Amino acid sequence: MTTKRRGKSREIARSAISVLSEHGVRNARLADIGAGLGMTGAHLLYYFESKTDLFMAALRIVESDLREKAVAAFADLPTARERWQWLLNAAAPSGLRDSNLMMWLEAWTEAVHDPAVHQLITELEADWQGLVREVLQYGKTTGELDADLDVDTFIEGFSALLDGLTIRVVIGYRPVDKARIVQICEQFAESQLRWNTAATV
Numbered sequence: 001m002t003t004k005r006r007g008k009s010r011e012i013a014r015s016a017i018s019v020l021s022e023h024g025v026r027n028a029r030l031a032d033i034g035a036g037l038g039m040t041g042a043h044l045l046y047y048f049e050s051k052t053d054l055f056m057a058a059l060r061i062v063e064s065d066l067r068e069k070a071v072a073a074f075a076d077l078p079t080a081r082e083r084w085q086w087l088l089n090a091a092a093p094s095g096l097r098d099s100n101l102m103m104w105l106e107a108w109t110e111a112v113h114d115p116a117v118h119q120l121i122t123e124l125e126a127d128w129q130g131l132v133r134e135v136l137q138y139g140k141t142t143g144e145l146d147a148d149l150d151v152d153t154f155i156e157g158f159s160a161l162l163d164g165l166t167i168r169v170v171i172g173y174r175p176v177d178k179a180r181i182v183q184i185c186e187q188f189a190e191s192q193l194r195w196n197t198a199a200t201v
Contacts (some may be wrong), residue, residue, distance in 0.1 A: 004073050005047065007046060008094055009047045009048070009057065010050070010061065011037070012033075012034075012037060012039070012044060012047055012054070012057075012058075013048075013057035013058040013060075013061050014058070014061050015027075015033070015036055015037055015055060016033045016055070016057075016058045017058045017062065017099060017100070018099055019032050019033045019036075020033070020054075020055055020058055020103065020106065021097075021099040021100070021103050022097075022099070023104035024057045024106055025052060025106050025110055026146070027049060029041065030042075030044050030045070030051060030054075033054070034056070035115060045187065046066060052110070052114060052116070052117065055103075055106065055110070056116065056117060056120050057106075057116075058103065059103050059104075059120065059121075059124065060106055060120070060124070062100045062103050062104075063124045063127060064133075066090060066091075066128075067127070068123060068129060069156075070086070070089065070090065070131060071084075072088050074086070076168075079144060080135055080136070080138045080139030080141075080142055080144045080145065081139070081144055081195050083135045083191075084136070084139070084189075085137050087131065087132065087135060088093065088115075088182055088185055088186070088189075090183070091162060091170045091183060092162070092165075092166075092169075092181045092182050093166050093170050093178060093181065094178055095169065095177060095178060096169065096170065096171075096172045096178070097170060097172070098169070098170050100132070101166050101169075101170050102170055103172070104121075105167065107120070107171060108112075108121065110121070118143070119180065124134065125159070128159070129155050129156075129159060132155050132158070132159075133151055133152075133155060136149065136151045136154070136155070136193075137151065139193075139195075143195070143196055143197075144195055144196050144197070145195065145198075146194055149193070149194075150194075154192050154193070157192075158185065158188065158189065161184070161185060161188055162185060165181045165184060165185070166181070169181060189191045
């Protein structure tokens, strides 16, 4: 794929996030996705093999954006605790029908039936857990977290909790908002993460 075509593909995928999150993969029409770009549905298929292929590219962008923002933010946050707090706030859904996290709801559903989507979310979840792991391992390095902290077990539990709470907020079937999610996750973390004063790194 040429650089120009790769750039156009990324532009299309980014533009598709709003339509795919609003209507879902199965209900969104390629024509609707292309309309905002002045393209036909057939034209989109020049860049993507299928609507699912486009969806997966869009989900990759959602996750790569989060990592890029994290890396930029961490440059100005010297302590692991500050980085953890930033990550928690960034990961918690903004509210009902948060478009980025609606993409994840679609991915979980599609992954049950589509091996390619299953493989993708396995990869992206590993990347997300890797980002959390980097923060916690950094906390061990600075002395903010105990050296014997079982990072992997904590991350698995934290990720499962956040996923479950995200479903409640994004779908809106429980009276939970972003602030409440952050509070619940903080309470869970406090039971396992014993934060100490940061040493000089």
